[in-house]
Amino acid sequence: MYNNSLSTSSWSQANYGISNLALTRPEPKCPPCFNCMLPAFTCGQFGSCDPYDGQCKCPAGWSGIDCLTPQCGSLADGDQRTPREEGQKCDCKDGWGGINCNVCKTDQACQGFPIFGLPDSGQDDTDPQNMTCYKGGETVFQNHQMCDVTNPAILKQVGDNRPVQVTFSCDETVRTCSFQFWVDEIESFYCGLDECTSETAPDYDFNTISYKCEKLQCKCVPGRFICGQDGSVDIGEFLTQEIKGPASFTCTTGGSKSGSGSGGDADADCKFSEAAMNQLIDEIFGDPYITLNCNGGECLHYSQVPGYSRPTKPDSTRWVALSAGSACLFVLIVALFLWYVGRSGSGGEFVARFKKGSNGIRLPESEEDESAKLMAEHVPASMHFDDLSYVLNSKVILSGISGAVKPGQLMAIMGASGAGKSTLLDILARKSKRGAVGGEILVNGRVVTDEQFRAVTGYVDQEDTLMSTLTVYETVLYSALLRLPREMSEEAKKFRTLETMHELGILGIKDMRIGQSGHRSISGGEKRRVSIACELVTSPSILFLDEPTSGLDAFNAYNVVESLVSLAKNYNRTVIFTIHQPRSNIVALFDQLLVLALGRVVYSGEFGRCGDYFARIGKPCPPGFNIADYLIDLTVQSGIDSRSPSPTLELSSPPEEGTNIADGERTGLLSEDGTELRTRNRPASVSSNSSTTRAYDSIKRKTSQLFEAVSGSSSSSSSTQIQLATKLKYLVDEYKRSDIANEIQEDKENVRSSAMASTENANGNGNGQLPDVAVETTLLRGRKRASWGTQFRILSGRAFKNLYRDPALLMAHYLSAVLLALICGVFYHNVTNDIAGFQNRLGFFFFTLALFGFSCLSSLGLFANERILFMRERSNGYYSSFTYFSSKILFDILPLRLVPPLMFGGIVYGLAGLVPNVATFWKFILALVLFNLTTASVVLWLSIAFESVSVASLVGTLIMLYNLLFAGLLINRETVTPVLQFLHTVSFFHAAFEALAVNELRYLSLKEHKYGVELDVPAATILSTFGLKAQSFWWPDIALLGIFFGVFTVASFLTLHFFVKEKR
Known part of the structure; x- marks a missing residue:
């Protein structure tokens, strides 16, 4: 018992003894295990939670206890996928x-x-x-x-x-x-x-x-x-x-x-x-x-795979129709705008405001003041020219030409056909000549530049170059608006126009169109006076006219010359003109006379001293005979070499004044020595019995003269000096030794000295007796003509009038666009989305480009018909080449090249059943319009570069054929040698064709049913087979069309500006 107790006590002491471990602080609690069933834990991606183990079931592609870690590999790996490493x-x-x-x-x-x-069979299936x-x-x-x-x-x-x-x-x-x-x-x-x-x-x-x-x-x-x-x-x-x-x-x-x-x-x-x-x-x-x-x-x-059901085409007809209607509305608005810009009054309201008086028509006071100011503020200009010569291709055309004319005087340049009258007038007017010009020309005793000279001169050409669709009033008014000082009001310019027309007797036909040959129009004489009015309206200080009475009857010829006399006398102008065979009453109006024969001066001086001069040198004009006819006969007969047989034509009586006799026949009025006129009467019997003989002799004489002229010209082609006949040489030498020639030389030197003294005394202010044309023009009048904006407005109005008053070409383009659109709509109606529809689309695009490409060749005549008019108006200072070209582009090219594609595309697009999408529709119109403008610019350049319409037409046709060949339908780009593939790139037909095809077919899917199998092929695949690139609409196709248009437009202007110039 005791032992037992002891042992028990010993156990208790041992059991409850304090351990060293008990003396230390216990470790913290371990973190709880993840359990999605607990509120503290959730599954990422809202994955499901397994109630049995508290673990997350992650969606595909996710892993980790909380489903927040992405998986790698592939979805096909299933449970074998690996999670993504941290930071990777x-x-x-x-x-x-x-x-x-x-x-x-x-x-x-x-x-x-x-x-x-598919259910899992549990077997290892393939x-x-x-x-x-x-x-x-x-x-x-x-x-x-x-x-x-x-x-x-x-x-x-x-x-x-x-x-x-x-x-x-x-x-x-x-x-x-x-x-x-x-x-x-x-x-x-x-x-x-x-x-x-x-x-x-x-x-x-x-x-x-x-x-x-x-x-x-x-x-x-x-x-x-x-x-x-x-x-x-x-x-x-x-x-x-x-x-x-x-x-x-x-x-x-x-x-x-x-x-x-x-x-x-x-x-x-x-x-x-x-x-x-x-x-x-x-x-x-x-x-x-x-x-x-x-x-x-x-x-x-x-x-x-879900079955594919191709949706039906959406019904976008309403939107496409609305777009087409918008295009038509745009055309209408543009037409109204052009009509508004191009309209102008006939001047009737100004005629009504004229007041009748004893002196005829006069202006209301305000406009009369401006007109009087125009007439007063001018620079009186005298001209002296000495020893002028002109050589062309080593052949002397003119030599030793001298003369003088003062403000308020008329100088007439006379001579037989081929004497050099027009050539001399061109040289005096500073016209551009192909040959070499020599000599000296003084204006008020000074040498002036061509620009200064043209500022105070006007020139009327021998041939009338007027726009046939304009009225007489509009023709003269445009000259006034373009050339009179910009400070002058437009109303005063209109009154000045009517005043000039009244002076020339054409006010009664002001509303009549100029017209052209083969159509009813004003007479040739009236056209002549209109041409003169275009120059007179500016009241130039010096006016040059080449044969102003050509084509006029005697009465109207006298009126024209009389109006020139009035301009010279009343407004102190200087007038120089050539004339062929004037009547005696016209001759009596001359102040200065210059007679030419084979490019030599026979007489140059005062007309009143002409008769006495020729009498002194033994060549008197018979009493009662028109001295102008006599001088022409004298120079023609003197120019015939004495070795050639003399004509023996006799007349029973002197010709009546104003009788027109050809040069070759007129020479028969002279005797064999060229000093007397044959006036002997021949028996009537001889005259009647020898008509056949006279006709034979006349033909023989003309044939002989023609042969000698041809042989003479060929024999002297290598010589720089014309071999004058003895009689003509006598006349030329006599004039050089005459007092009249010496007086002209002395007068020129005196004027030069006076001009120098006047400049020194007035310090260049132009206040001396002989004002400096350059200084006076700049300080007194300014001579600032219409601005570029005004020029463009006036030329645009004129161009549009010319277009709509001669609407044949315009209506032909519009009607053909509508008609062919309807025809294409019939043949290509609702193209299908299969291979046949693909072919039809390409064929339709190719035909459309060919239609508009070749129709652009009609523009070849637009400039060709106005080439001479442009050169002369530009030479006379009407406008700059830029404003003319701009108005030509806007009001001639655009109405013919912008409107037809809009009309054609608006009609045919819906009929053909092309992609019913508004954006696609407008891209179709854009490509078509750009192509048409590009082609028109090429044709315009050809019409400017080639003076001959036939040559330009041939070259244009070859260019169109080249472009058609490389458009992309006839030759596959991929089959062409790489070195030559650039030929497709530089073809504007190819750019337009590819743009149209890509725009229509890029997103289209073609369905074809063959041999019981339905094939679904993207149209883009077939496009690439044709060598067309599906991504090329904007670049390079549309961009290239724009570049081509710009390049050829600029080239057209440069050609017009630098190469289309008047050369005489």
Whole structure:
């Protein structure tokens, strides 16, 4: 008992003894094991919790005890997938993508993927075959998408170029979806969506896929971006309490990819929207919702791919018709605008305001003051020219020409045909000549520049170059508006126009059109007076006229010369003109006379001293005979070499004044020595019996003279000096030795000295007796003609009048555009979406380009008809070449090249059944209009560069054929040697053809049923087979058309400005 107690006591001491371990602090509690059944633990991605073991069951692509670790490898690996290492990124297997490698990219990646819904047989079956990566966007069973956030504000806020991404997955079997938000491939928050439905809305050009989920719950991953990372913003509470749903995820694809197999990635523009989240995005980033660019994929057996049902063409006829109507309205507005710009009054309101008085018509006081100022503020100009010569191709045309004319005088230059009258007048007027000009020309005793000279001169050409569609009033008015000082009011210019027309007696025909040969118009004499009026209206100080009485009857010829005398006497002008055979009453009006014979001076001086001079040298004019006729006969007969047989034609009586006798026949009025007129009467019997003999002699004489003229010219072609006949040499030498010639030389030197003294005394201010033309023109009158803007407005109005008053070409273009559009609409009506439709489309585009290309050749005559008019008006200082060219482009080219494509395209587009899309329609119109403008610019350059319309037409046809050959339909670009492929690039037909084809066919899918099989081929594939590039609409095609148009337009202007000049 005792022992037992002892032993018990000993045990107790041993058992309750204080251990050394008991003296230390116990260790803290071990962390509890993860158990998703406990409130402290949750499954990420809203994964399910197993109630038996408290572990999370993670969705596909996720691992870890809390389902927050992405998996790598591929979705096909199933349970064998490895989790992503901390701080690393997944390296997906070939054919797979996404942050957690859930998105298939190729069909090959899906090989061996288990067929969804197929029961497991428990046997080791072979891998499933014919699996495909379906990328249509629609969820069939389980779809996974990888998206890039595209909100600029969110991307900017994240910064550091860190990618902001979203993963979106849906399970159709349980109607749930999941949403994860990533920054730099680190998850920030995730959402779970329940009660989801999806809807696919196929459209003709794109598909829209919508997911709508009634319930939504989101949760932050603690310590991540916008979830409290480093003490930053934490939206965890907001996500938990505010985000409840409903939510939507909508994607729009560029085209259905159903059954696309291993086609390229199907990018889609998507948006994720939920009311509370949208408000958060709006308040923080200023965007209405999260915008995404997504790429998805789902592995399916080919039999499980949703069936593709091609949507019917949307009925966009209303919109296309509205666009076509807008185009027609635009054309109408432009036409009204052009009419408004081109309109002008006939001047009737100004005629009504004229007042009748004893002196005829006069202006109202205000306009009369301005007109009087115009007439008064001019520079009186005298001209002295000495020893003028002109050599062309080593042949002397003029030699030793001298003369003088003063303000208030008329100088007439006379001579037989070919004497050099017009050549001398061109030299005096400073016209550009092809040959070499020598000698000296003084204006008021000074040498002036060509620009200064042209500022005070006017020139009326021998041939009338008037625009046939304008009225007489408009023709003269345009000259006044363009050339009179800009300080002068437009009303005063109109009155000045009417005043000039009244002086020339053409006021009564002011509203008549000029007309042209073959059509009813004003007479030739009236045209002549209109040409003179165009120069007289500017009241020039010196006026040159080449044969002003040509084509006029005796009465009107006298009126014209009398008006020139009035201008010279009353307004102190200097008038120099050539005249062929004036009547005696016209001759009596001359102040100065210059007689030429074979380019030599026979007489130059005062007309009143002419008769006495020729009498002194033994060549008196018979009494009662017109001295002008006598001088012409004298010079012609003297120019015939004495070795040639003399004509023996006799007249029974002197000719009546004003009788027109040809040069060759007029010479018969002279005796054999050329000093007397034959006036002997011949017996009537001889006259009647010898008519046949006289006719034979006349023909023989003319033939002999023609032979001698030809042989003489050829024999002297190598000589620089004309061999004068003895009699003509006598007349030339006598004049050189005469007092009259010496007085002209002395007067020239005196005027030169006076001019120098006047300049020194007046210090160049032009106040001396002989004002300096250059100084006076600048200081007194200014001579500032119409500005560029005014020139453009006037020329535009004239060009438009010319176009609509001769509407044959304009109406032909418009009617042909409408008619051919209807014909094309019949033959190409509602083209089908198959191979035949593809061919019809290309044929339609090719025909359309050929139509507008060759119709542009009609523009060759637009400038050719005005070439001479342009050169002369530009030479006379009407306008600059730039303003003429600009108005020509705007009011001649554009109405013919802009409106027809609009009319044609607006009609044919709907009839042919082309892509019924408004944007595509306007791109079609753009390509067509640009092509037409480009072709027109090429044709315009040809019409300017080639003076001959026939040559320009031939070259233009060859250019069109070259462009047709390399348009892209007749020769495949890919089959051409690389060295020569540039021929396609420089073909504007190819640029337009490719642009039209690409615009129409790029997104079209062709269906062809052959041998019981339905083939679905993208039209872009066939385009590439034809050598046409599907991405080439804007660049290079449209860009090249614009470049071609600009280059040829600039080339046309440069050619016009530098090469189309008057050369006489």
